[in-house]
Amino acid sequence: QQQVKQSPQSLIVQKGGISIINCAYENTAFDYFPWYQQFPGKGPALLIAIRPDVSEKKEGRFTISFNKSAKQFSLHIMDSQPGDSATYFCAAHRGSTLGRLYFGRGTQLTVWP
Amino acid sequence: EAEVAQSPRYKITEKSQAVAFWCDPISGHATLYWYRQILGQGPELLVQFQDESVVDDSQLPKDRFSAERLKGVDSTLKIQPAELGDSAMYLCASSLQQGASYEQYFGPGTRLTVT
Numbered sequence: 001q002q003q004v005k006q007s008p009q010s011l012i013v014q015k016g017g018i019s020i021i022n023c024a025y026e027n028t029a030f031d032y033f034p035w036y037q038q039f040p041g042k043g044p045a046l047l048i049a050i051r052p053d054v055s056e057k058k059e060g061r062f063t064i065s066f067n068k069s070a071k072q073f074s075l076h077i078m079d080s081q082p083g084d085s086a087t088y089f090c091a092a093h094r095g096s097t098l099g100r101l102y103f104g105r106g107t108q109l110t111v112w113p
Numbered sequence: 114e115a116e117v118a119q120s121p122r123y124k125i126t127e128k129s130q131a132v133a134f135w136c137d138p139i140s141g142h143a144t145l146y147w148y149r150q151i152l153g154q155g156p157e158l159l160v161q162f163q164d165e166s167v168v169d170d171s172q173l174p175k176d177r178f179s180a181e182r183l184k185g186v187d188s189t190l191k192i193q194p195a196e197l198g199d200s201a202m203y204l205c206a207s208s209l210q211q212g213a214s215y216e217q218y219f220g221p222g223t224r225l226t227v228t
Contacts (some may be wrong), residue, residue: 006155032215043204043219044156089155092201093215100146100169101217103155 003027004092006104013111019077021107023090026071034101035064035075037086044089048075079096080111115139117220119205125226131193134223138186138207146217147190148204149179156204156219162188195227 006023013019023033032051036044050057050064050073057064063076077084090104118137126132128168138145143164148156159178161169164185173180177196184186192199206217 011215034216036219041221041224043206043222046216046218049216075141091155098214100158100161101156101215103157106155 001081002105003094003102004090004104006090006105006107009105010108011110013080013107013109015022015080015082017080017111019075019080019084019109019111021062021075021090021109022072023074023104024070024072024094025092027092027094028071029094031095031099033066034066034071034091034093035062036091036103037088038089038106039086042048046090077109080109082111082113083111085111117207117218119203119220119223121223122221123224123226125228126195128197128227129194131191132195132225133189133191134203134205134225136188136190136205136220138188138205139218142207142209144186144208144216145182145188146208147188148206148219150202150204150222152170152201159190179196192225195225199225200225200227 004025034049035047037042037047048062048072061078066073087108089104089106091101120135122223145162147159150156151217160180162182180190202222204222206219
């Protein structure tokens with residue numbers, strides 16, 4: 001059973017546009033929600049993360065919006081650039097210090113120049 | 114900038130053969146993870162170490178997979194015998210896991226192709 005559901009599977013955005021990727025979860029024990037960016041042939045790289053006591057976190061062009069009551073969170077990429085073209089994964093952490101991450105299936109983002 | 118190192122980067126093996134992957138985590142990171150990533154999907158945890166001890170191997174196919182981290186630093190993941198369905202990217206990650214720090218840092222992965 002997929003612990004974190006991610007959509008859309010693929011996304012095409014024009015340069016300068018806003019990219020939005022959504023994730024949903026059921027387990028209220030999740031306590032940390034990171035987003036990872038992965039380029040072909042590379043390992044995932046931590047992009048930005050949020051905890052459930054915060055509704056929004058912004059780092060540069062990347063923003064996470066978190067809705068605890070709806071058990072949903074999303075990644076917004078403002079002013080999308082061709083260099084942002086990659087696969088993005090949301091994830092959720094469960095447990096104490098030795099807890100584990102559960103990943104979504106990923107969204108392949110393509111930004112057209 | 115400190116990175117997680119993995120080798121080899123690519124491995125092609127025939128089914129029924131043995132294969133091994135190596136990972137060196139970021140210095141000082143007590144927690145080490147091995148993930149498997151099938152093409153088009155997110156990483157799935159295979160095994161998690163805290164220092165030299167396994168804390169979660171519930172998703173590790175123990176009939177053919179084994180993992181060790183003998184001195185609590187680098188780690189080896191082995192598959193014997195390899196099957197066609199094992200073709201995937203094998204990712205290693207490490208984490209400081211102190212206090213409320215949950216950040217995991219991934220290596221470049223080993224792309225395994227079983228023929």
